[in-house]
Amino acid sequence: MLEYLFTYGTLQDLYVQQSIFGRILDGKIDFLSGFKRLDNAVYEKYPLVVQTQDPEHMVQGKVFEVTTLDLQKADAYETDAYRRKKVKLESGIEAWLYIENSH
Numbered sequence: 001m002l003e004y005l006f007t008y009g010t011l012q013d014l015y016v017q018q019s020i021f022g023r024i025l026d027g028k029i030d031f032l033s034g035f036k037r038l039d040n041a042v043y044e045k046y047p048l049v050v051q052t053q054d055p056e057h058m059v060q061g062k063v064f065e066v067t068t069l070d071l072q073k074a075d076a077y078e079t080d081a082y083r084r085k086k087v088k089l090e091s092g093i094e095a096w097l098y099i100e101n102s103h
Contacts, residue, residue, distance in 0.1 A: 002065050003066050003071055003096060004064065004066070004094065004096065005063065005066045005071065005097075006062075006096065007061050007062050007098075008037055008049055011064075011098075020077050021070055028062065028063060029062060030063040031059065033058050034054060035052060036050060036059065038050060042081050042082070048099070058090075071084070081100070083101040085099050
């Protein structure tokens with residue numbers, strides 16, 4: 001079953017994709033409203049998006065078609081610092097998004 005993954009950071013990097021998924025993912029630009037991006041928010045190095053509920057706040061990223069196995073590989077890459085959440089993008093696509101894992 002195919003899923004969608006919305007990315008806004010290192011998962012857009014071709015080298016990172018090749019090392020995690022064993023291939024370059026084919027993605028397209030999309031937007032997520034009601035969130036804003038914070039740079040250097042995780043380990044003072046990696047970006048994070050946070051929900052603001054303000055429709056004026058918009059994050060640009062790329063959405064990729066991925067498999068369930070790809071998502072498991074991405075989960076391992078993102079570590080416990082992030083968790084996956086389902087969101088609706090401006091295009092209408094429902095995609096997974098990595099947000100802060102605040103447990």
